[in-house]
Amino acid sequence: MSKTIEEINSKIRSGKVVVVNAEEVIDIVRHRGLSQAASEIDVVTTGTFAPMCSSGIYFNIGHSKPRIKLEAGKTYLNDVPAYTGFAATDVMIGATALPEDDPRNKIHPGDFNYGGGHVIEDLVSGKDITLSATSYGTDCYPRKKLDTLINIQSLNEAVFFSLRNCYQNYNVAVNTSDKTIYTYLGIIKPRLGNAMYCSAGQLSPLLNDPYYKTIGIGTRLFLGGGTGYISWHGTQHSPSAPRTDNGVPKRGAATLSLTGDLKQMNARWLRGVSMQGYGASLGVGVGIPIPILNEEILEYTAITDEDIFTAVVDYSTAFPNNLPDILGETSYAQLKSGTIRLGSKSIPTASLSSYRRALEISNILKDWIASGNFLLTAPVAPIPGAESGQSTRPLNYRPVERNNC
Amino acid sequence: MKVSRKIVLHFPARLVEEPIAYRLVKDYNLQFNILKASIIPDSEGFVVLELSGSQEDYDRGIRFLAKTGVKIEALSQNVVRNEDKCTHCGACLTICPTGAFEVDPITREVLFVHDRCIACANCIKACPPRAMELHF
Ligand code: SF4
Ligand code: SF4
Numbered sequence A: 001m002s003k004t005i006e007e008i009n010s011k012i013r014s015g016k017v018v019v020v021n022a023e024e025v026i027d028i029v030r031h032r033g034l035s036q037a038a039s040e041i042d043v044v045t046t047g048t049f050a051p052m053c054s055s056g057i058y059f060n061i062g063h064s065k066p067r068i069k070l071e072a073g074k075t076y077l078n079d080v081p082a083y084t085g086f087a088a089t090d091v092m093i094g095a096t097a098l099p100e101d102d103p104r105n106k107i108h109p110g111d112f113n114y115g116g117g118h119v120i121e122d123l124v125s126g127k128d129i130t131l132s133a134t135s136y137g138t139d140c141y142p143r144k145k146l147d148t149l150i151n152i153q154s155l156n157e158a159v160f161f162s163l164r165n166c167y168q169n170y171n172v173a174v175n176t177s178d179k180t181i182y183t184y185l186g187i188i189k190p191r192l193g194n195a196m197y198c199s200a201g202q203l204s205p206l207l208n209d210p211y212y213k214t215i216g217i218g219t220r221l222f223l224g225g226g227t228g229y230i231s232w233h234g235t236q237h238s239p240s241a242p243r244t245d246n247g248v249p250k251r252g253a254a255t256l257s258l259t260g261d262l263k264q265m266n267a268r269w270l271r272g273v274s275m276q277g278y279g280a281s282l283g284v285g286v287g288i289p290i291p292i293l294n295e296e297i298l299e300y301t302a303i304t305d306e307d308i309f310t311a312v313v314d315y316s317t318a319f320p321n322n323l324p325d326i327l328g329e330t331s332y333a334q335l336k337s338g339t340i341r342l343g344s345k346s347i348p349t350a351s352l353s354s355y356r357r358a359l360e361i362s363n364i365l366k367d368w369i370a371s372g373n374f375l376l377t378a379p380v381a382p383i384p385g386a387e388s389g390q391s392t393r394p395l396n397y398r399p400v401e402r403n404n405c
Numbered sequence B: 001m002k003v004s005r006k007i008v009l010h011f012p013a014r015l016v017e018e019p020i021a022y023r024l025v026k027d028y029n030l031q032f033n034i035l036k037a038s039i040i041p042d043s044e045g046f047v048v049l050e051l052s053g054s055q056e057d058y059d060r061g062i063r064f065l066a067k068t069g070v071k072i073e074a075l076s077q078n079v080v081r082n083e084d085k086c087t088h089c090g091a092c093l094t095i096c097p098t099g100a101f102e103v104d105p106i107t108r109e110v111l112f113v114h115d116r117c118i119a120c121a122n123c124i125k126a127c128p129p130r131a132m133e134l135h136f
Helices: A005-013 A024-032 A034-040 A116-124 A295-301 A332-336 A355-370 B020-026 B055-068 B122-126
Strands: A019-021 A043-045 A048-051 A055-060 A074-077 A080-082 A090-094 A129-134 A145-150 A158-162 A172-174 A181-183 A186-188 A195-197 A220-223 A226-233 A256-261 A270-275 A279-287 A289-291 A309-314 A328-331 A339-342 A345-351 B002-011 B031-038 B045-054 B071-074 B078-081 B101-103 B110-112 B132-135
Touching (some): A019 A024, A024 A034, A024 A295, A034 A295, A048 A355, A055 A116, A055 A279, A074 A090, A080 A090, A080 A116, A116 A129, A116 A279, A195 A332, A220 A355, A279 A355, A289 A295, A328 A332, A332 A339, A332 A345, B002 B055, B020 B031, B020 B055, B045 B055, B055 B071, B122 B132
Parallel strands (some): A019 A043, A172 A309, A195 A345
Antiparallel strands (some): A043 A289, A055 A090, A055 A158, A074 A080, A074 A129, A129 A145, A158 A256, A172 A195, A220 A226, A220 A279, A339 A345, B002 B045, B002 B071, B031 B045, B078 B132, B101 B110
8 A cells, every 4th residue: 555745744734644753663563564554654753863074054144334245255153264255244164164273183182172063053052153254345345354243043044054964874983003093983992992883773864765765855854953954965975885685775875965944943953062083063963754655665664773784994094095995794783782793802882873862853753743743745856866876986186286486 | 192190099908918009000001199098907098199191001000900899089070971961972982991881772871870980081072062071
């Protein structure tokens, strides 16, 4: 039996919709079987909450008297540099930007206490932010300096925008060297002292729709506590990654570019993070509803951590040198058990992605849908799938020859 | 990375005459500075000392001390988790030398078992949202 999104939406409107999260669906399918469960369940909700670099925001501050053009000048938000190369009063800032006087890794490992992700968290939580700008002045935009407090409430538009979020799957990082390394996946101890992973596994959005049959451009979703949309596939989208027999990729694979009204979001789901020795980033909460249009789609959502695999990568050699080598594969069930085995060695695991918060997101989305406040959308266009052959190419390095006279 | 921390070691009577400090220097490359001590043969004793060395040696030394049966305490400093900031990610799990963080297997909540904390401060900067705080 199959359903349409319109049929599901009319059930949402009449309060008769049946929604479960991607963890609950596992047992339901196990006990009632695929076909009965598919006739009963209308929507499965997913969730993920993890540091997601490549996230950012943009906003419009309104024109000052006299006017200033921020473009081609320099603009700082709480001392963190912002990008203004668009137009006079549009400002963009990314999660990983750092104040110019941050000592970085001068004393290794650096702290990275405050960066773009923290500016985003402060803005979204309603705190005043300092905007300091200099420009060069023109006949129509004469002002050369601006030093002002701004607040999210008085901005014209404030929009979340990411170039890449929601990695479908992710590497497990280990370290075979003799010294501790400080990475974007956390602190990794020498001689395989620990393994860091970063995925919600069976709850993660794209692992529940591995071939992007319902998730595509235009999909409405939970983003940072508000409503957002998929605007495009994300950068480094690699749907041709190797897959297991159940269709689930065993490597990074797909990514999404997301957008949404920042004014609806809140700091519980947009959290500035500091990765010691690495830099600043932003923890982002995302939840995507999956309409159960037929048994096949339901079967994908019933995936368990036992059946999702990923690569164990050495972040002391293979990763920094951009080599394809992996040390092995492991399942999320093993990762969540607290130790994985690599050859004869058993390695304690830790996660950067919060499963508990992912579950909370899937439940919030469930409530939104069950209470009739959130309707599902059909994609207006698909994102490139496994058959597209699309994958991420390395940089074609072509050294620049300069004559030094 | 070099660390230097003040800690209190409580020795049960059976350990008072063991050459524990000697082993810290010889086997774990640690330096120490005794700030205060009360050790009487055949009864319980305590030492307040400042222990320094590389982070790895320090962690290994602390593990050795814990294994011998010496009770380790932080000095006038208190490690607290800011519950509003903790996102229950779990990044601290493999950072803590004494296993003070645990995941509830059902709820996936990351529990902070304060009794096990020896105030080594490893988790303070390892926690991405900086939820672990050192209060003096
Ligand atoms: S690393 Fe920090 S935020 Fe994550 S579980 Fe530990 S204390 Fe909480
Ligand atoms: S300070 Fe943090 S890392 Fe060190 S023992 Fe206490 S909880 Fe563990």
